[in-house]
Amino acid sequence: MARIVMKFGGTSMAGIERIRTVAGLVKSEVEAGNEVAVVVSAMAGETDRLVNFCREASALYDPREYDVVVSSGEQITSGLLAITLQSMGVPARSWLGWQLPIKTSDAHASARIEDIDTTALNAALADGEVAVIPGFQGVGTGERVSTLGRGGSDTSAVAMAAAMKADRCDIYTDVDGVYTTDPRIVPRARKLSKVTYEEMLELASVGAKVLQTRSVGLAMKEKVRVRVLSSFDTDMRDESGHRGTLIVGDEEIEESAMERQLITGIAYDKNEAQITLTRVPDKPGTVAGIFRPLAEASINVDMIVQNVAKDKGETDVTFTVPKAELARAQDALEQAREAIGYHRLLTKTDICKVSVVGVGMRSHAGVAAAMFDALAERKINILAITTSEIKVSVLIEEDYTELAVRVLHTAYGLDAEDAAA
Amino acid sequence: MARIVMKFGGTSMAGIERIRTVAGLVKSEVEAGNEVAVVVSAMAGETDRLVNFCREASALYDPREYDVVVSSGEQITSGLLAITLQSMGVPARSWLGWQLPIKTSDAHASARIEDIDTTALNAALADGEVAVIPGFQGVGTGERVSTLGRGGSDTSAVAMAAAMKADRCDIYTDVDGVYTTDPRIVPRARKLSKVTYEEMLELASVGAKVLQTRSVGLAMKEKVRVRVLSSFDTDMRDESGHRGTLIVGDEEIEESAMERQLITGIAYDKNEAQITLTRVPDKPGTVAGIFRPLAEASINVDMIVQNVAKDKGETDVTFTVPKAELARAQDALEQAREAIGYHRLLTKTDICKVSVVGVGMRSHAGVAAAMFDALAERKINILAITTSEIKVSVLIEEDYTELAVRVLHTAYGLDAEDAAA
Numbered sequence: 024m025a026r027i028v029m030k031f032g033g034t035s036m037a038g039i040e041r042i043r044t045v046a047g048l049v050k051s052e053v054e055a056g057n058e059v060a061v062v063v064s065a066m067a068g069e070t071d072r073l074v075n076f077c078r079e080a081s082a083l084y085d086p087r088e089y090d091v092v093v094s095s096g097e098q099i100t101s102g103l104l105a106i107t108l109q110s111m112g113v114p115a116r117s118w119l120g121w122q123l124p125i126k127t128s129d130a131h132a133s134a135r136i137e138d139i140d141t142t143a144l145n146a147a148l149a150d151g152e153v154a155v156i157p158g159f160q161g162v163g164t165g166e167r168v169s170t171l172g173r174g175g176s177d178t179s180a181v182a183m184a185a186a187m188k189a190d191r192c193d194i195y196t197d198v199d200g201v202y203t204t205d206p207r208i209v210p211r212a213r214k215l216s217k218v219t220y221e222e223m224l225e226l227a228s229v230g231a232k233v234l235q236t237r238s239v240g241l242a243m244k245e246k247v248r249v250r251v252l253s254s255f256d257t258d259m260r261d262e263s264g265h266r267g268t269l270i271v272g273d274e275e276i277e278e279s280a281m282e283r284q285l286i287t288g289i290a291y292d293k294n295e296a297q298i299t300l301t302r303v304p305d306k307p308g309t310v311a312g313i314f315r316p317l318a319e320a321s322i323n324v325d326m327i328v329q330n331v332a333k334d335k336g337e338t339d340v341t342f343t344v345p346k347a348e349l350a351r352a353q354d355a356l357e358q359a360r361e362a363i364g365y366h367r368l369l370t371k372t373d374i375c376k377v378s379v380v381g382v383g384m385r386s387h388a389g390v391a392a393a394m395f396d397a398l399a400e401r402k403i404n405i406l407a408i409t410t411s412e413i414k415v416s417v418l419i420e421e422d423y424t425e426l427a428v429r430v431l432h433t434a435y436g437l438d439a440e441d442a443a444a
Numbered sequence: 445m446a447r448i449v450m451k452f453g454g455t456s457m458a459g460i461e462r463i464r465t466v467a468g469l470v471k472s473e474v475e476a477g478n479e480v481a482v483v484v485s486a487m488a489g490e491t492d493r494l495v496n497f498c499r500e501a502s503a504l505y506d507p508r509e510y511d512v513v514v515s516s517g518e519q520i521t522s523g524l525l526a527i528t529l530q531s532m533g534v535p536a537r538s539w540l541g542w543q544l545p546i547k548t549s550d551a552h553a554s555a556r557i558e559d560i561d562t563t564a565l566n567a568a569l570a571d572g573e574v575a576v577i578p579g580f581q582g583v584g585t586g587e588r589v590s591t592l593g594r595g596g597s598d599t600s601a602v603a604m605a606a607a608m609k610a611d612r613c614d615i616y617t618d619v620d621g622v623y624t625t626d627p628r629i630v631p632r633a634r635k636l637s638k639v640t641y642e643e644m645l646e647l648a649s650v651g652a653k654v655l656q657t658r659s660v661g662l663a664m665k666e667k668v669r670v671r672v673l674s675s676f677d678t679d680m681r682d683e684s685g686h687r688g689t690l691i692v693g694d695e696e697i698e699e700s701a702m703e704r705q706l707i708t709g710i711a712y713d714k715n716e717a718q719i720t721l722t723r724v725p726d727k728p729g730t731v732a733g734i735f736r737p738l739a740e741a742s743i744n745v746d747m748i749v750q751n752v753a754k755d756k757g758e759t760d761v762t763f764t765v766p767k768a769e770l771a772r773a774q775d776a777l778e779q780a781r782e783a784i785g786y787h788r789l790l791t792k793t794d795i796c797k798v799s800v801v802g803v804g805m806r807s808h809a810g811v812a813a814a815m816f817d818a819l820a821e822r823k824i825n826i827l828a829i830t831t832s833e834i835k836v837s838v839l840i841e842e843d844y845t846e847l848a849v850r851v852l853h854t855a856y857g858l859d860a861e862d863a864a865a
Contacts, residue, residue, distance in 0.1 A: 039500040073520065079460040080524050081531035088530075091523035091538050095516035099494065102512035103501050109509075110502035117512050121542065122587055166543055 025190040026058040026148070030158065030180035033067035034197045035254040036100045039107070045254060046107040048195070049153060053113055060144065060154040060187060062180040063104055065096025070159075070173070086131035090160075090170045094120070097157030097176070105155045115153040118144065120160035121168065125179070127161035133172035136161060136179070139186035148187075156183060177238035185245035192247050193267075194234060195254035200268035201226065201233055203437040204289040208425050211438040215287065217269045219276050222287045225380040225414045229290035239270065246272060273382060285390065286435040287381040289428050293421060295325060295343040297374050297406070298352060302366035305338040312363045313340060316355040322348045326376070326407040326418055340365075341407065343418065346372060374406065375424040378416040379431055391415045397434040403427050446611040447479040447569070451579065451601035454488035455618045456675040457521045460528070466675060467528040469616070470574060474534055481565065481575040481608060483601040484525055486517025491580075491594070507552035511581075511591045515541070518578030518597070526576045536574040539565065541581035542589065546600070548582035554593035557582060557600070560607035569608075577604060598659035606666035613668050614688075615655060616675035621689035622647065622654055624858040625710040629846050632859040636708065637686045643708045644691045646801040646835045650711035660691065667693060694803060706811065707856040708802040710849050714842060716746060716764040718795050718827070719773060723758040723787035733784045734761060737776040743769045747797070747828040747839055761786075762828065764839065767793060795827065796845040799837040800852055812836045818855040824848050 029052065031045050045061075052059050064070075073093045077084045101117035108115035120127075123144060127134035144154050158176025163169040171178055177194060184192035199214060201223065206212040218226070220243035227236045233251050242249045252267025303309050310329065317324055327342040344352045349370060356368055384390040391408075394415055398405060403426065407418040419427055432438060450473065452466050466482075473480050485491075494514045498505045522538035529536035541548075544565060548555035568575050579597025584590040592599055598615060605613035620635060622644065627633040639647070641664035648657045654672050663670045673688025724730050731750065738745055748763040765773045770791060777789055805811040812829075815836055819826060824847065828839040840848055853859060 039497060042501065076460060076520070076524055077527060080463065080527040083531070084527045085530055088523040088526040088538060091526075091540070092520050095519045098516045098519070099497070099513050102509040103497055105509040105512075106498060106501040106505045109506055110504070116506075117509060119512070119589070168540070 024056045024058065026187060027052060028060050028062060028180050028184040028187065028189045028192040030062040030176060030192065030194045031064065031254055032176070032194075032196045033064040033069070035195055036063055036065070036104075037067040039103065041254075042100070042103055042107050045195070046104060046111055046113070048254060049104075049108060050111055050113050053153060058148040060148065060156060060183055060189070061104065062156050062158045062176060062183055063097060063100045064158055064176040065100055069096040069099075087167050090131050090168045094157070094160040094168050094170050097159050101155045101157040105153075108153055108155070113153055114151055115155055116147065117155045117157070118147075119157060121162040121166060123156070125156075125161035125182075127163050127169045127171070129163040129167075129169070131163065131167070131169055134161060134163060134169040136171065136182045139182060141186050144187065174235035174237075177235040178241055181238045181242045181245070181247050181249065184247045184249075185241070190248070191250060192242070193250045193252060195252055196233060197253065197255060198233060198251075199253035199256055199266075200251050201231060201270075202288070204428055204432050205231070205291070208428050209289075209432045209438070212432065213437065213439040215268050216265045217271060217276055218287055219273050219382050220270060221273070221413055222380050222382055223270045225378065225411070226288050226290050229292045229376060229378045229380070229414075229416065231288070231290050234270075242270065243272075276382065284435070284437070285381055285383040285387055286379050286437065287383070288379075289431045289435070289437070290378045290380060291424055291428055292376045292378075293374075293424065294346050295374060295376055295418075296346045296349040297341060297343050297371040297418070298349075298356070299339055299341040299369040299371070300356070300363065300365035300367070301339050301369065302337040303340050304364050305336045309363065310340065312359070313342075313356070316359040317344070317352055320351055320355045322352050322355065326409045326416070328407045337366075343374070343376070343407070373421040374418055375421045375427075376416050376418050377424065377427045377431065378414050379435065380414045382413050384415075385412060393434060394431060397430050398427060401426060401430050403430075445477045445479065447608060448473060449481050449483060449601050449605040449608065449610045449613045451483040451597060451613065451615045452485065452675055453597070453615075453617045454485040454490070456616055457484055457486070457525075458488040460524065463521070463524055463528050466616070467525060467532055467534070469675060470525075470529060471532055471534050474574060479569040481569065481577060481604055481610070482525065483577050483579045483597060483604055484518060484521045485579050485597040486521055490517040490520070508588055511552050511589045515578070515581040515589050515591050518580050522576045522578040526574075529574055529576070534574055535572055536576055537568065538576045538578070539568075540578060542583040542587060544577070546577075546582035546603075548584050548590045548592070550584040550588075550590070552584065552588070552590055555582060555584060555590040557592065557603045560603060562607050565608065595656035595658075598656040599662055602659045602663045602666070602668050602670065605668045605670075606662070611669070612671060613663070614671045614673060616673060617654060618674065618676060619654060619672075620674035620677055620687075621672050622691075623709070625849055625853050626712070629712075629849050630710075630853045630859070633853065634858065634860045636689050638690045638692060638697055639708055640694050640697050640803050641691060642694070642834055643801050643803055646799065646832070647709050647711050650713045650797060650799045650801070650835075650837065655691075663691065664693075697803065705857065706802055706804040706808055707800050707858065708804070709800075710852045710856070710858070711799045711801060712845055712849055713797045713799075714795075714845065715767050716795060716797055716839075717767045717770040718762060718764050718792040718839070719770075719777070720760055720762040720790040720792070721777070721784065721786035721788070722760050722790065724761050725785050726757045726759040730784065731761065733780070734777070737780040738765070738773055741772055741776045743773050743776065747830045747837070749828045758787075764795070764797070764828070794842040795839055796842045796848075797837050797839050798845065798848045798852065799835050800856065801835045803834050805836075806833060814855060815852065818851050819848060822847060822851050824851075
């Protein structure tokens with residue numbers, strides 16, 4: 024007998040027919056003798072509908088009232104899944120965030136889970152009852168309803184698995200796992216049986232939108248074994264007979280080092296914009312003067328390139344920010360124009376960040392060099408470079424995205440032997 | 445300064461534009477120096493949508509989970525109204541049923557309010573904050589979400605007014621008050637400035653669907669002054685300058701006895717069906733034998749006519765039941781066929797119950813006779829008759845409904861001098 028958390032996203036909960044499919048998957052786990060808690064998202068589109076109501080009511084809505092409104096989407100699906108499970112003969116009940124309770128911080132609309140009381144939950148599981156828990160919600164000080172921010176249901180599931188000391192947290196979604204790259208670009212992309220938390224963090228944050236980054240960080244911290252798999256193609260297995268992708272610690276991957284690739288996957292991200300400040304004084308403190316106003320506006324700066332100094336002690340500074348924050352970044356820099364002393368502010372949005380990720384590169388040199396060679400061979404110009412212990416990223420012209428991803432997927436030997444359907 | 449409860453129905457809450465209108469009405473009361481609690485319904489159509497989800501999930505849904513699902517409609521509108529009020533500079537917060545709490549019985553999906561804790565509410569009102577309260581919901585044993593049954597928001601508002609010792613409970617709806625009869629049938633129908641609780645109970649239960657019957661009964665018991673008025677035509681006033689219709693105790697009406705009419709209003713109800721059992725043995729106990737199985741199936745029998753005995757000690761028994769329960773009533777009677785010993789079971793659904801209602805008839809004889817005369821003059825056949833202290837009802841062929849209502853409205857002197865627009 025295992026204790027597991029199953030989490031279902033919005034597309035899996037979109038309508039009673041799909042909820043019945045979900046209930047069937049839950050029933051299978053119960054019949055296999057497992058203790059099961061299920062964490063559910065709102066029906067696809069429902070949270071957007073509710074968020075829009077709040078925005079329409081007031082652009083400056085009270086986040087505490089916003090939480091009352093938007094948390095109802097998961098409340099609805101929790102009750103409906105409990106009813107559906109019961110109708111299949113599986114004892115079940117819903118537990119709202121305030122009922123367990125799931126205690127959170129008071130940062131309404133983006134709260135953090137602080138404590139989950141599992142007393143009632145454990146009693147229910149011991150009685151053979153499935154616990155259905157709305158994701159995304161909790162309760163803050165003064166028993167006010169709170170939510171975790173968009174995509175928070177993955178985090179709810181991992182936190183629940185940690186609190187319950189679950190053997191596994193299965194995240195059901197509309198893809199059957201994590202791939203070596205986007206299969207829409209590379210049909211020969213392979214599903215990965217296992218990735219490490221760190222790899223998943225890098226893959227998720229650079230565009231492989233399978234799991235919310237925050238939930239992967241929490242899983243790593245709490246050592247929760249997470250599996251990503253499809254709620255639609257429930258028979259889909261890889262060559263080794265595994266379903267989905269398991270996300271685990273380094274140590275588990277090392278055990279099967281034989282299979283280990285140097286590079287685990289190729290990710291890309293079109294959500295960055297490039298800013299160049301021209302003719303910035305080339306003296307100590309200038310770079311700090313640029314990034315301080317951005318930090319104060321809570322804008323994340325990613326890739327930074329400081330060009331070699333030109334004549335007259337001046338240089339150009341180039342960096343990237345999320346596209347969604349470009350306007351705010353421009354504002355902040357315009358206001359600091361005199362303090363920084365730059366000549367012009369240039370922006371560029373038709374760019375893409377392509378990254379190769381893999382824990383294997385820790386013990387191997389030459390990964391970056393191989394990347395630059397492969398791109399150079401296809402005449403793909405590199406605008407900027409960043410590296411971490413398990414990742415090398417390059418910034419390129421957006422038009423070259425697909426070509427670059429395909430070239431790198433082949434160069435690192437990731438192509439499957441047979442093309443996927 | 446007065447303390448008032450304002451209640452808004454589904455059409456008043458259908459979308460942000462209408463919620464803004466509602467917020468404007470609330471703001472006016474606050475600016476007039478009143479302490480205000482607002483009770484809201486779900487957006488029009490939302491509860492139906494949620495109920496259908498539950499039914500689709502399982503015809504035999506768990507009412508506790510149904511309550512979790514359907515209570516979310518009012519949760520949404522509560523948060524949205526609080527946001528809208530704040531955006532107009534009116535301090536406000538939502539209080540969900542479990543937060544106050546509003547304690548109810550455990551009859552999920554049709555719970556009764558048992559106790560409302562007003563401690564937190566009173567503190568909020570004293571702070572000048574508007575309390576926005578979702579109607580229809582409460583919390584039962586074990587902190588499980590409960591609902592009061594369809595139309596329960598009127599009951600929530602009256603219960604809240606009683607618990608808060610409010611000076612008035614204003615029920616805003618899509619009509620501007622209670623009329624002497626349906627203005628779609630009689631354009632010269634007049635809006636009533638005041639009716640008694642008992643009259644309202646009779647008018648509501650026979651078809652004037654302005655207020656949920658249960659809420660009127662509660663208002664009578666708790667002596668809550670209820671006013672029904674429109675949230676749309678907010679300038680509409682009657683000849684005496686009153687807005688809406690006030691529903692109060694007998695004693696308040698007596699004070700203005702000069703204006704008092706013999707009959708307050710004419711109601712009609714097309715939701716009944718007639719059952720006739722032919723050739724039933726005419727002996728003691730037979731009638732009990734007919735109505736016992738119906739009572740056991742919780743089917744309300746309304747009008748009963750036992751025909752004069754024919755030959756051979758047999759008679760026909762005719763009575764009415766709600767149309768919605770006709771099939772179940774037939775089932776129950778088929779099963780008791782041998783015990784009762786009837787010959788045939790005949791049903792008729794094209795019938796209508798027309799009633800004249802008024803506390804004035806207590807002290808006047810001849811009301812029923814005037815009714816029969818007026819109907820006979822127009823050759824309208826009476827199938828059955830029932831009377832109470834303040835009501836006379838007749839059952840007629842459905843086709844004659846409008847004619848009968850008009851004839852009676854004129855006969856009792858209820859027509860306005862000028863036709864309504």
